[in-house]
Amino acid sequence: MDTLPSTKQHLKVWNDHLMNVGRSQDRQAFKALFEHFGPLLKSYFMSKFPSQHSVQMMDELVQEVMIKVWQKAMTFDPSKAAASTWIFTLARNTRIDMLRRQSKYATTSSLETEDIWDDTTEDGPYQLLQHNRDSSQIQTSLKQLPEEQSLVIRKVYMESKSHSEVAEELNLPLGTVKSRVRLAQSKLQSLIKR
Amino acid sequence: MIHHHPDDNLLTEYAAGTLDTAQAIAITAHLHFCTQCKHKIMLMEQTGGAMLETLSPEPIAPDSFDSLMSMIEKGENNRRSTPRKAGDLPNVVSKMMDHQSLKWRKVNSSLKTANLVAGQKQHAVSLQKINAGGVVPEHDHRGVEITVVLKGSFSDKNGIYQAGDFVLKEPGDVHQPLSASNEDCLCLSVESAPVKLTGLFSRLLNPFIKLRVA
Numbered sequence: 001m002d003t004l005p006s007t008k009q010h011l012k013v014w015n016d017h018l019m020n021v022g023r024s025q026d027r028q029a030f031k032a033l034f035e036h037f038g039p040l041l042k043s044y045f046m047s048k049f050p051s052q053h054s055v056q057m058m059d060e061l062v063q064e065v066m067i068k069v070w071q072k073a074m075t076f077d078p079s080k081a082a083a084s085t086w087i088f089t090l091a092r093n094t095r096i097d098m099l100r101r102q103s104k105y106a107t108t109s110s111l112e113t114e115d116i117w118d119d120t121t122e123d124g125p126y127q128l129l130q131h132n133r134d135s136s137q138i139q140t141s142l143k144q145l146p147e148e149q150s151l152v153i154r155k156v157y158m159e160s161k162s163h164s165e166v167a168e169e170l171n172l173p174l175g176t177v178k179s180r181v182r183l184a185q186s187k188l189q190s191l192i193k194r
Numbered sequence: 195m196i197h198h199h200p201d202d203n204l205l206t207e208y209a210a211g212t213l214d215t216a217q218a219i220a221i222t223a224h225l226h227f228c229t230q231c232k233h234k235i236m237l238m239e240q241t242g243g244a245m246l247e248t249l250s251p252e253p254i255a256p257d258s259f260d261s262l263m264s265m266i267e268k269g270e271n272n273r274r275s276t277p278r279k280a281g282d283l284p285n286v287v288s289k290m291m292d293h294q295s296l297k298w299r300k301v302n303s304s305l306k307t308a309n310l311v312a313g314q315k316q317h318a319v320s321l322q323k324i325n326a327g328g329v330v331p332e333h334d335h336r337g338v339e340i341t342v343v344l345k346g347s348f349s350d351k352n353g354i355y356q357a358g359d360f361v362l363k364e365p366g367d368v369h370q371p372l373s374a375s376n377e378d379c380l381c382l383s384v385e386s387a388p389v390k391l392t393g394l395f396s397r398l399l400n401p402f403i404k405l406r407v408a
């Protein structure tokens with residue numbers, strides 16, 4: 001597998017690949033994206049749905065995300081978001097999609113997941129986006145969080161657990177989970193903005 | 195100018211995609227008006243992207259890429275996304291309004307409400323219209339009620355709320371919204387349990403609430 005992206009150069013590679021898929025349906029670039037992000041996406045889905053679902057289904061969810069990457073790559077704007085950020089939002093929405101498909105009520109609605117959770121980078125606030133930092137910087141910031149905060153934030157983002165689910169699992173009062181999330185977010189945001 | 199925003203916990207749950215659909219609709223409606231929160235969401239999503247990069251990769255079936263490409267070639271899973279209309283109202287709200295016939299129900303002389311189909315059962319999602327100068331009956335909240343002002347403004351004992359403002363009431367918060375005198379106020383409401391009107395009956399039960407005559 002690829003090594004962790006640690007330089008701006010490396011991150012630019014994924015942005016460029018996405019641009020090429022968007023501009024010219026570049027299959028080589030798409031394959032490179034698949035090989036890098038596919039296994040990470042699978043890991044993401046597996047942490048939300050451990051053992052309940054077949055391995056095959058996890059692969060299908062990964063494919064579903066990558067189809068969206070292919071179809072929507074022309075809307076990707078690297079000045080607004082990093083490739084990993086955008087792909088994270090697609091994965092998040094694919095997971096929500098799957099849960100909505102399982103609910104009998106969702107079909108009564110005219111709303112698609114993307115109407116509720118925007119996955120475009122197009123209409124982001126321009127003037128505010130000097131903060132599009134590379135993910136290695138955020139990874140460094142994540143490592144600086146106290147263990148109790150990073151544990152909670154990881155469960156929230158990667159295991160897709162609601163605050164109350166995290167509270168239950170860690171046997172903590174909901175208020176404690178909420179304040180750890182807030183502390184972590186304000187720390188991350190101050191580190192990112194710097 | 196927007197003065198009332200969702201807190202970082204709600205924004206985090208939205209960014210991580212764990213917020214329930216109805217409450218997420220309220221957040222999206224707020225984001226339509228609020229650049230500040232939109233920016234926060236983008237930063238929070240960056241955190242998600244960075245964390246994704248730190249997961250330990252899980253190997254994928256070797257033929258997965260080829261079968262993906264053949265799905266793409268066959269045009270399966272081709273999804274047409276409906277173009278967004280630029281308008282005053284958040285896209286998520288106008289889309290719900292366009293796909294159903296709204297049935298307005300009169301609550302009292304100044305308040306009308308219409309249910310919206312949001313594809314879930316945890317919350318009641320509705321539009322609320324307060325006539326210019328109208329007063330909503332004083333009410334308590336059995337569950338969490340989120341109100342996003344879409345047009346006009348209203349006020350209660352805690353402040354004035356204008357287009358885009360996001361107001362969250364916890365169970366036990368009693369308030370009596372009052373619309374601005376010069377224009378109708380339209381709000382999106384997301385409640386986790388039916389709002390209980392505290393009228394003459396509950397005045398006896400709750401002596402601390404002064405009942406004002408509307």
Ligand SMILES: [Zn+2]
Binds near residue numbers: 199200230232
């Ligand atoms: Zn806001």
